[in-house]
Amino acid sequence: MQLAMSKKAKKMCSMMLIFMIVFGIVLGNTPFNMQIANAEESDIQEINILENDIEEIDTWDNNSAENDIQEGNIQEDATSEAEGHENSSQESADQEVDDQTGDDLEFDNQENNNQKINNLKTDSQEIELQAVGTKIDYDFKKLGLEYPTNPGTYQETQKGWSLVTQYYVKAVALSYGVKFEASSAGGYAILNFDVPSEGWYMVRLQGYRHKNGAIGGISIDNNKIGQYDFYRSDGEGIGNLVDIKAVYLTQGTHQLKLSVDQKGGYFYLFPALFQLEKIKTPPKLETVTVSSTKTELLAGQTAQLAVNGVMDDGSAANLEGDSVTINYTSSYENVATVDNNGIVKAIAPGSAIITASVTMDGVTKEDDIEIIVLDKALGSISVEAEKTALFKGETVQLVVSALLTDSSPVNMDEAEITYQSSNENIVSVSGTGLLTAISIGDTNITVSVKLGNVTLEKVLNVIVKDSALSSIIISSEKTELLLEEKVQLNLTGVLSDNTTLEITEKNADISFNSDNTEVATVS
Incomplete structure (x- = not known):
């Protein structure tokens, strides 16, 4: 009786174990797949619950196995006492072994499935981390170039990053990166860079901005995607890391082309860093x-x-x-x-x-x-000068103003103004309207103002005269000096028309004499 009840209990336990394992597989696969597809927290919690269930099943199954071993010992004793039942007992034992083996295989398959799912979950999480926000820096300080200021010393190198072509540019290693020297627009450099995985990437560039910098073009695999401004008029320094464009790149080696597009202060490019950041989808x-x-x-x-x-x-x-x-x-x-x-x-x-x-x-x-x-136009212009009678070497600035046809004033920054002298040997005029008296005589200065479709002119007569010098006045900051001390003398001329004029070497021949060179000299 005890042997028969043990067999029945074992069969019932085996059937329950098989049912729970199969039921666990059906339920277990679904939330794992949902975790891989949707990565939702609720699914992860469900996975943890199912894993705990599997651990409980494992513990229960081990206890069942121990009970089976004990019952097997009892069965052996019973068999030795009742050999007449050997054949039926053996068949029953064989069937139980087969059932148990099936249970073990089923449970092993479940463990293998769980391990594969866990591996897939881990791999998926790692791939997702790589896909979002991964940044790859390609450093222009790591191209293996020789430093010109320290012969025999070279930059570091970076795997998957190299300079392959210099067309009418010369690469020079600097502390912040590279200077590509050029003497005109059109030159370029090509660099190879390796991309670890296929996808969309945001391309960025950072450079040093300098008074000799140019406007540089940026191309990926010979497709131009943007520009970087390496020119800076008010000093120099490292520029911002600038988003250029989102591009789709396959895994493998690609080419970056930096070209001299336009002169800034000169035609030099100063790249420091090229960066790729992997993105989910490109912005539109x-x-x-x-x-x-x-x-x-x-x-x-x-x-x-x-x-x-x-x-x-x-x-x-x-x-x-x-x-x-x-x-x-x-x-x-x-x-x-x-x-x-x-x-x-x-x-x-x-x-x-x-x-x-x-x-x-x-x-x-x-x-x-x-x-x-607007329904108006340039109406009139006026030209004024502090004086129009000049002495040789003297200068004066012209001032030009204008009115529109509705008498409103003109912003002269919007007008095109030109100046012309009828005799440059007597009076010259600069592009900004500065008159300079050259020699005795008179000449006409023509001022032209163009605003929109209308051009107006004004003529100003300028005389250069020769006045007699009546006297001169010598002045100095001080007249009492220490030994070896120096002081500057200033000369003012009084002309015959009672006007005064500063006398300099530009408008007069000047010579100085000292009546006692042992006390003071003059040069």
Whole structure:
């Protein structure tokens, strides 16, 4: 009786174990798959609960196995006492072994499945971490170039980063990176860089900004994606790390091309750092705005438009590169026209709407601005000078002003002013209107003012005269000196017309004498 009950209990336990394991597999696979696909916290909690269940099953199954061993010992004793039942007992034992083996295989499969799922979960998390926000720095201080100031000393090198081409540029290693020297636009350098995995990347560049810097073009695999300004007029220093453009790159080696696009102070490029940041999806152009240096013009005047954009992630749009096109149109070309470079020209009084249409990576956005052409023009000009009768070597500055036809004053910064002397040998005039008396005589100075479509002129007669010098006045800061001390003498001439003139070596021949050189000398 005890043997028969033990077999029955074992069978029931085996069936329950198989049912719970299979049920655990069905339920267990679902939340693990959901974790891989959706990575939700609730799924992770469910995984932990199921793993705890599996541990409990494992403990219960081990206890069952121990009970089976004990019952097996009892069965052996019973078998020795009842050999007549050997065949039936053996068949029952074999069946139990088969059942137990199936249970063990099923449980082993479950453990293997759980381990694979855990591995997939871990791998997925690692891949996701690499995909979002991973930054790769390519350092221009690590190209293996020799430092010119310290021959025999070289930069470090960086795996997957090398300089391969220099076309009309010369690479010079510097403390912050590299200087690419060029004497004109058109030269370029090409560098190879390795990309570890396929996907979208934000391309960034940082450079040193210098008075000899140029506007540099940036291309990836021979596709221009933007520019970097290496020029700085007010000093020098490292510039900002600038977002250039989001690009899609395959795994493997690619090429970065830095070109000399436009002269700044000169034609040098000073790159310091090239960076890639892996992103989920590239930002798209969200909005564009157009502005103008002036919105009210006189007929014939021009204005320059500027277009700026914002991406859907809030960053500023880089509207340079081959993938960006900007088109301009005018609603009334008889009022104002606009060319492909965004230069507006006023034609006649009225109003026109100028539209800028920007297409970037297949996305098109527009904005417009109103240009008003005023119904007035340049009406009159005046030219004034402190005096028009000059002595040889004397200078005087001309002052020019103008009024519009409605008598409103003209902003002379918007006007084009030119000066001309009828005889440069008597009086010369600079581009800013500074007169210089050269020799005795008279000449005419013509001043031209152009504003829009209207040009007006004014003529000023200037005389250079020769007055007799009546006397001179010598002055000095002090007349009592210490030994070896020096002092500057100043001369003022009194002319025959009772005017005074500062006497210098520019307008007179001067010589000095001392009546006692042992006391003081003069040069």
